[in-house]
Amino acid sequence: MIDLSLLRFPGFAMVSSGSSSVLLLEEVTFAWRANEVILHIPYFEIGKGERIFLRGPSGSGKSTLLSLISGVLTPQSGKIQLLGTNMTGARASERDALRARELGVIFQMFNLVPYLSVLENVALPCRFSAARGLRAKQSGGSIEGEAGRLLARLGLGEAHLRGRKATDLSVGQQQRVAAARALIGGPGLILADEPTSALDTDARGVFIELLSEECAARGSSLLFVSHDLSLATHFDRTVDLCAINAAFSHAQA
Amino acid sequence: MRLATLLNLAFRSLLNRRVTGALTLMAVALSVALFTGVEKVRQGARASFERTVSGADLIVGARSGPINLLLYSIFRVGDATANMTWRSYEEIASDPRVAWTIPLSLGDAHKGYRVVGTDENLFEHYRFGEDQTLTFASGEPFRDLFDVVLGAEVARNLGYRIGDDIVLSHGLGEVSFADHDNKPFKVVGILEATGTPIDRSLNVSLPAIEAIHVGWETGAKTPLATIMTADRVRSLDLKPDELTAMIVGLKSRGTVLKMQRDLNTYREEPLLAVIPGIALSQLWETVGIAERLLSAVSACVIAVGLVVILVSILTTLNERRREMAILRSVGAAPGDIFFLLVLEAAVIAFLGALLGLLVLYAGLMGLAPLIQARAGVSLVGLGPGVFDLVVLVTLMGLASFMAMFPAWRAFRNALADGLTVRV
Numbered sequence: 054m055i056d057l058s059l060l061r062f063p064g065f066a067m068v069s070s071g072s073s074s075v076l077l078l079e080e081v082t083f084a085w086r087a088n089e090v091i092l093h094i095p096y097f098e099i100g101k102g103e104r105i106f107l108r109g110p111s112g113s114g115k116s117t118l119l120s121l122i123s124g125v126l127t128p129q130s131g132k133i134q135l136l137g138t139n140m141t142g143a144r145a146s147e148r149d150a151l152r153a154r155e156l157g158v159i160f161q162m163f164n165l166v167p168y169l170s171v172l173e174n175v176a177l178p179c180r181f182s183a184a185r186g187l188r189a190k191q192s193g194g195s196i197e198g199e200a201g202r203l204l205a206r207l208g209l210g211e212a213h214l215r216g217r218k219a220t221d222l223s224v225g226q227q228q229r230v231a232a233a234r235a236l237i238g239g240p241g242l243i244l245a246d247e248p249t250s251a252l253d254t255d256a257r258g259v260f261i262e263l264l265s266e267e268c269a270a271r272g273s274s275l276l277f278v279s280h281d282l283s284l285a286t287h288f289d290r291t292v293d294l295c296a297i298n299a300a301f302s303h304a305q306a
Numbered sequence: 307m308r309l310a311t312l313l314n315l316a317f318r319s320l321l322n323r324r325v326t327g328a329l330t331l332m333a334v335a336l337s338v339a340l341f342t343g344v345e346k347v348r349q350g351a352r353a354s355f356e357r358t359v360s361g362a363d364l365i366v367g368a369r370s371g372p373i374n375l376l377l378y379s380i381f382r383v384g385d386a387t388a389n390m391t392w393r394s395y396e397e398i399a400s401d402p403r404v405a406w407t408i409p410l411s412l413g414d415a416h417k418g419y420r421v422v423g424t425d426e427n428l429f430e431h432y433r434f435g436e437d438q439t440l441t442f443a444s445g446e447p448f449r450d451l452f453d454v455v456l457g458a459e460v461a462r463n464l465g466y467r468i469g470d471d472i473v474l475s476h477g478l479g480e481v482s483f484a485d486h487d488n489k490p491f492k493v494v495g496i497l498e499a500t501g502t503p504i505d506r507s508l509n510v511s512l513p514a515i516e517a518i519h520v521g522w523e524t525g526a527k528t529p530l531a532t533i534m535t536a537d538r539v540r541s542l543d544l545k546p547d548e549l550t551a552m553i554v555g556l557k558s559r560g561t562v563l564k565m566q567r568d569l570n571t572y573r574e575e576p577l578l579a580v581i582p583g584i585a586l587s588q589l590w591e592t593v594g595i596a597e598r599l600l601s602a603v604s605a606c607v608i609a610v611g612l613v614v615i616l617v618s619i620l621t622t623l624n625e626r627r628r629e630m631a632i633l634r635s636v637g638a639a640p641g642d643i644f645f646l647l648v649l650e651a652a653v654i655a656f657l658g659a660l661l662g663l664l665v666l667y668a669g670l671m672g673l674a675p676l677i678q679a680r681a682g683v684s685l686v687g688l689g690p691g692v693f694d695l696v697v698l699v700t701l702m703g704l705a706s707f708m709a710m711f712p713a714w715r716a717f718r719n720a721l722a723d724g725l726t727v728r729v
């Protein structure tokens with residue numbers, strides 16, 4: 054086995070030293086249609102607590118990559134290892150369980166289950182993973198308590214907001230609720246797929262700062278996807294998908 | 307825990323679709339109410355039908371059809387085409403194999419209720435339901451010529467009490483043009499409700515039937531009828547010549563077939579003897595076609611209700627792909643998505659059926675007296691029962707089964723979509 058810490062950027066050796074990587078991709082290929090490989094990633098790794106900015110032009114396969122990492126899609130070949138578990142070798146049910154326990158996902162928009170309240174939306178991952186629920190309880194006394202605490206941290210402290218139907222909130226508020234849901238129970242990795250593209254420039258900065266702080270506070274790594282390079286300054290490291298994707302030259306003819 | 311989560315999600319998503327959800331529930335509720343209602347009334351009709359007479363071995367009358375005989379003798383529907391003679395009655399009654407007989411002489415009506423001439427054997431030997439005998443709510447059997455014993459419904463609907471004087475009319479209409487108003491009868495007894503046609507009859511002695519008709523022998527009023535006051539009638543010989551039918555109880559069940567054959571080949575006059583159970587089921591067969599048709603129609607209504615559930619889920623499927631992707635992202639397995647939709651169908655079926663049963667019982671409670679009065683179908687014993695539970699569970703099962711189709715599509719979508727749904 055390769056000593057993974059040696060392969061990391063020297064600047065982040067402090068963050069990741071002494072622990073194995075949170076995410077590791079090796080020779081991963083994926084094609085939506087047969088023989089049209091849009092992703093071929095020889096190597097990609099995220100260390101513990103690392104916050105990574107993943108950029109790439111539209112259609113380059115960023116969202117597809119996140120689906121692969123979350124175990125919702127399976128690659129045609131290669132290995133994806135999340136927190137030491139080999140996802141590609143695992144059964145579908147194990148991947149689902151691992152996602153519930155160790156991943157937080159924020160989408161570009163429409164993040165919330167429309168018929169659940171704000172608080173219930175935040176608590177949702179804890180309903181699908183007992184382990185995650187337990188961690189939320191340890192941190193906030195109860196799942197609801199922790200959800201409320203996170204909402205407060207993200208500027209949604211007013212009690213009357215929590216019982217509201219999720220769809221009654223503004224887009225910016227909804228994105229913060231989604232962030233709280235991704236963060237609850239301290240998952241190992243948070244995947245954010247252009248979560249700020251629906252926000253104005255000021256709100257963007259605030260949102261990213263809050264998200265970064267909370268990730269740091271609970272030691273979660275962050276993989277933040279955007280094509281807006283101006284946001285890259287908020288992150289430890291910027292990765293260009295085209296640079297790590299060996300299939301890029303073929304796909305983007 | 308997973309089940310509780312999914313159940314909550316199914317419930318809440320249903321609540322969220324207020325208008326379509328309410329309409330779906332309403333459709334299901336109505337179809338369940340209709341189906342169960344029809345089944346209840348059907349079962350009630352059949353039960354009260356089969357309860358009408360029990361413990362009797364033979365019903366005997368002048369020769370006609372078995373169903374006809376049953377109809378007029380037991381159900382008091384229609385009229386006898388011919389009567390049997392009193393001599394035959396006495397001969398049959400004295401046959402060594404016969405334990406008891408009940409004579410029946412139908413004819414007149416009183417405000418739409420049949421007057422039946424019979425004797426005290428009716429109170430002693432008539433059996434209905436689970437071998438129950440007639441019991442008196444108040445009063446006692448008739449003893450005097452002008453005594454009358456009322457069925458429960460007659461007393462209730464006409465407001466008669468013990469000691470009331472009533473006038474019996476000629477003919478069968480509700481209003482009679484030729485009241486036998488010079489022969490007043492006195493109510494001496496009122497029977498408990500039985501759920502049989504007995505409830506709708508006025509029972510008098512056989513001589514009383516003769517007495518009513520003194521002076522009416524030609525079918526129209528003669529001067530004799532007017533001058534024959536009640537007191538004068540008493541002095542006449544009122545022994546009947548004819549009877550409409552008789553109910554026979556045998557000492558031993560084993561002799562019933564032989565007895566029936568003997569009566570059907572009776573030398574003195576053409577008689578017909580039927581075994582009530584057999585005749586009842588023959589009669590039910592004829593009624594049964596309509597009844598089965600009704601069942602089939604109400605079953606179709608249930609099918610429509612199920613289709614409504616299916617449609618209500620199918621139509622939301624596309625707009626909910628986003629929601630399914632969110633659930634996937636927080637850890638739901640494709641199987642959870644499948645199960646969620648099946649659960650939704652089951653929840654709709656459950657709530658709809660529950661609502662339908664509530665509507666049904668509220669309706670039945672309101673309508674029971676009317677149905678009883680108009681159709682003579684007793685709704686006794688039609689309260690909530692195992693049948694409702696079977697309907698509920700079956701509907702949930704069928705709805706879940708049908709929901710597997712949209713659920714399977716959502717399952718496939720969940721696998722194909724990944725996290726990002728392009729809508």
Ligand SMILES: Nc1ncnc2c1ncn2[C@@H]1O[C@H](COP(=O)(O)OP(=O)(O)OP(=O)(O)O)[C@@H](O)[C@H]1O
Binds near residue numbers: 091109110112113280
């Ligand atoms: N569900 C799908 N089925 C088939 N092809 C898909 C599907 N989703 C994405 N693709 C294809 O995969 C490629 C990459 O799409 P993807 O959404 O991952 O790009 P992206 O980098 O996230 O783009 P954007 O920045 O616009 O969100 C595109 O060519 C797209 O057409």
Ligand SMILES: [Mg+2]
Binds near residue numbers: 115116726
């Ligand atoms: Mg994308």
